Amino acid sequence: MQEADVLIIGSGACGAAAAWRLSQGTALRIVCLEQGAASVPERYPSHTASWELSRQADFSPNPNVRQRPGDYPVDDSQSPISLANFNGFGGSTILYSGHFPRFHPSDFKVRSLDGVADDWPLSYEQLRPYFAENERQMGVAGLVGDPAYPDYESLLPPVPLGEMGRALARGFNQLGWHWWPAYSAINTHRHLNRAPCVNLGPCNTGCAQGAKSSVDVTYWPQALRQGVEVRTGCRVVEICLDSTGAANGALYLDEQGALHRLRARVVVVAASGLGTPRLLLNSVSTAFPDGLLNEQGLVGTHLMLHPLAYVEGVFEQDLRSSIGPHGCCLLSQQFYETDAQRGFVRGYTLQALRGAPPVETAVNGYFMRRIPLGPDHHREFMRTYNHTAGLAVITEDLPEAHNRIVLDPEHRDSSGMPGVKVHYTLSDNTRSMLKHGVEASKQLLTAAGARISASFAPIRHAGWHIMGTARMGQDAATSVVNPCGQAHAVKNLFIVDSSIFVTAAAVNPVATSQALTLYLCDHIKRQLHELG
Numbered sequence: 085m086q087e088a089d090v091l092i093i094g095s096g097a098c099g100a101a102a103a104w105r106l107s108q109g110t111a112l113r114i115v116c117l118e119q120g121a122a123s124v125p126e127r128y129p130s131h132t133a134s135w136e137l138s139r140q141a142d143f144s145p146n147p148n149v150r151q152r153p154g155d156y157p158v159d160d161s162q163s164p165i166s167l168a169n170f171n172g173f174g175g176s177t178i179l180y181s182g183h184f185p186r187f188h189p190s191d192f193k194v195r196s197l198d199g200v201a202d203d204w205p206l207s208y209e210q211l212r213p214y215f216a217e218n219e220r221q222m223g224v225a226g227l228v229g230d231p232a233y234p235d236y237e238s239l240l241p242p243v244p245l246g247e248m249g250r251a252l253a254r255g256f257n258q259l260g261w262h263w264w265p266a267y268s269a270i271n272t273h274r275h276l277n278r279a280p281c282v283n284l285g286p287c288n289t290g291c292a293q294g295a296k297s298s299v300d301v302t303y304w305p306q307a308l309r310q311g312v313e314v315r316t317g318c319r320v321v322e323i324c325l326d327s328t329g330a331a332n333g334a335l336y337l338d339e340q341g342a343l344h345r346l347r348a349r350v351v352v353v354a355a356s357g358l359g360t361p362r363l364l365l366n367s368v369s370t371a372f373p374d375g376l377l378n379e380q381g382l383v384g385t386h387l388m389l390h391p392l393a394y395v396e397g398v399f400e401q402d403l404r405s406s407i408g409p410h411g412c413c414l415l416s417q418q419f420y421e422t423d424a425q426r427g428f429v430r431g432y433t434l435q436a437l438r439g440a441p442p443v444e445t446a447v448n449g450y451f452m453r454r455i456p457l458g459p460d461h462h463r464e465f466m467r468t469y470n471h472t473a474g475l476a477v478i479t480e481d482l483p484e485a486h487n488r489i490v491l492d493p494e495h496r497d498s499s500g501m502p503g504v505k506v507h508y509t510l511s512d513n514t515r516s517m518l519k520h521g522v523e524a525s526k527q528l529l530t531a532a533g534a535r536i537s538a539s540f541a542p543i544r545h546a547g548w549h550i551m552g553t554a555r556m557g558q559d560a561a562t563s564v565v566n567p568c569g570q571a572h573a574v575k576n577l578f579i580v581d582s583s584i585f586v587t588a589a590a591v592n593p594v595a596t597s598q599a600l601t602l603y604l605c606d607h608i609k610r611q612l613h614e615l616g
Contacts, residue, residue, distance in 0.1 A: 096175015
C-alpha cells in the first residue's frame with residue numbers, strides 16, 4: 085500500500101502552486117497524480133513549419149479533437165460554447181496565452197455592490213500579498229501605475245505593443261477610453277533563470293523557449309527540488325473515504341491500466357473547473373450516493389465560462405500584427421464596472437488580439453470571401469496578412485445553478501471513466517453585455533482607422549475559463565467548500581482550483597486562482613497537525 089502525507093490531484097496552475105507552497109519549509113511526503121503525460125518542449129509545434137496544423141490536431145485545446153490517452157470526452161452539444169482544457173504535466177498553462185490580470189476588489193463583493201450573485205467569503209485584501217507572491221514566482225510583465233490596478237508594486241517590462249498595439253492605443257486615446265499594456269505571464273527579460281521571449285512561436289501551443297510562465301517551468305522545478313513526487317499518466321478515478329467519513333487517499337489507474345491505491349492524510353483536488361466536479365461525481369459511496377460532496381446537489385452547478393465576442397478590423401497599413409504574443413498586447417477596462425445606463429449589471433474587458441498567422445489568414449479569408457483562390461489570391465492575401473487587429477470582449481458570466489456539468493456515461497475515456505456533459509445557456513444579461521461590447525469594439529477600431537471585417541458573439545470555441553462548479557461559501561447548504569477551501573462534509577479534503585470561485589469577474593482567472601491557492605495552502609499547513 086502506497087502512502088503520502090498529502091495527495092494532490094492535478095499538476096496544472098493550482099496543483100503546481102499547491103505543491104510548491106505545501107512543500108516549502110516542511111518535511112511532508114507529497115505526491116501529485118496527473119492523468120496526462122509529461123511535457124516535452126522539444127516536441128512543441130513551434131519547432132516545426134507545420135505548427136498551425138498541430139494547433140488543429142494534437143495540440144488543439146479541445147480534448148475531443150486532441151484525444152490523447154490522458155484526455156476525456158466533453159459533450160458540449162447542449163452549450164453554445166465548447167469547453168477547452170489540456171491534460172498533461174503543467175495542465176492548461178501549457179496552451180494558455182499568458183494573459184494574467186488580477187481580479188478587481190469589486191469582483192469579490194458583487195452582491196453588496198450590485199445586488200447580484202453572491203459575495204465571496206474572503207476579500208481582495210486578504211489575497212493581495214498572495215497575488216504579489218504569485219507574480220514573483222510566475223514572472224509577470226506589465227507596467228506599474230494602471231489606474232484600474234493601482235496595487236502592483238513591481239513587474240517585468242511590458243510586452244512590446246508593436247505597430248498594431250500603437251494603432252489601437254491611438255483609437256483609445258481619441259475616444260478618451262482607458263487602455264494599458266497587458267499583464268502577461270511572459271518573461272520580457274531573464275527572470276529566475278528563465279530566458280526571455282524571442283518570439284519563437286505561438287504561445288498557445290507550448291513555449292519551447294520557456295519564456296511563457298507555464299507551471300512546468302515555474303512552480304514545478306522548485307516543488308520537485310523540495311521533494312514533491314509527480315506521477316504522470318495516472319488517472320484518479322475515485323477519492324476514497326474511511327469508516328469515519330474522512331478522505332484517506334484515492335484509487336488511480338496507471339498508463340498500463342493497473343489499479344492502485346494511494347493512502348494520504350490530506351487530499352487536495354486541483355483538477356480544474358471541469359475535472360474537479362467530474363472526479364467528485366464519479367466518487368460514489370454509501371455516504372455520498374450521488375457523488376462525493378454532492379449531498380446538496382451542488383457539485384457541477386453554477387458553471388461560469390466568460391462568453392466572448394470578437395470584432396476584427398483591417399488596416400490599410402502593414403502593422404506586422406501577427407508578430408508577438410497573440411493574447412498579450414493591451415487591454416481596456418473602460419466598461420468593467422456596472423453602469424445602469426448600459427442595460428446590464430457588471431461589465432467586461434476589451435483584450436487586444438494580434439493578427440492571424442499565414443495559414444489561418446488564408447483559410448479564414450477564403451471562407452469569409454475576402455481572399456479568393458486563383459490569380460488574385462496572393463494580392464488579396466497580402467492586403468490582409470499583418471493588416472488585421474482583433475478585440476475580444478471578455479464578459480463577466482454570472483453564476484446560475486442550471487448551468488452545470490454532469491457525468492456522461494455514454495462517452496468514456498480510455499480508462500472507462502465517464503466523460504462529462506455540459507448544460508449551459510447564455511443569460512439575457514450576458515447577451516446585452518456582448519452586444520454592447522461588439523458595438524464598443526467597432527467604435528474603437530473605427531477610431532483607430534480600421535475597416536470592420538468581422539464581428540460575432542459568442543465565440544463557439546472559447547470555453548477556456550471554467551469556474552464555479554464546486555463553489556466556496558460559509559453555508560454548507562449553498563456551497564461545497566468553506567472559505568479555507570475545506571470541504572464542508574469531509575474535513576481533510578480540500579479544493580484549490582477555479583471550481584470554487586463564487587463569481588467569474590471579467591478577466592482570465594489564472595492569476596486569481598493561483599493567488600487563492602497559495603492563500604488556502606497556508607491554511608492547510610496550519611491545520612495539518614489537526615487532521616492526522
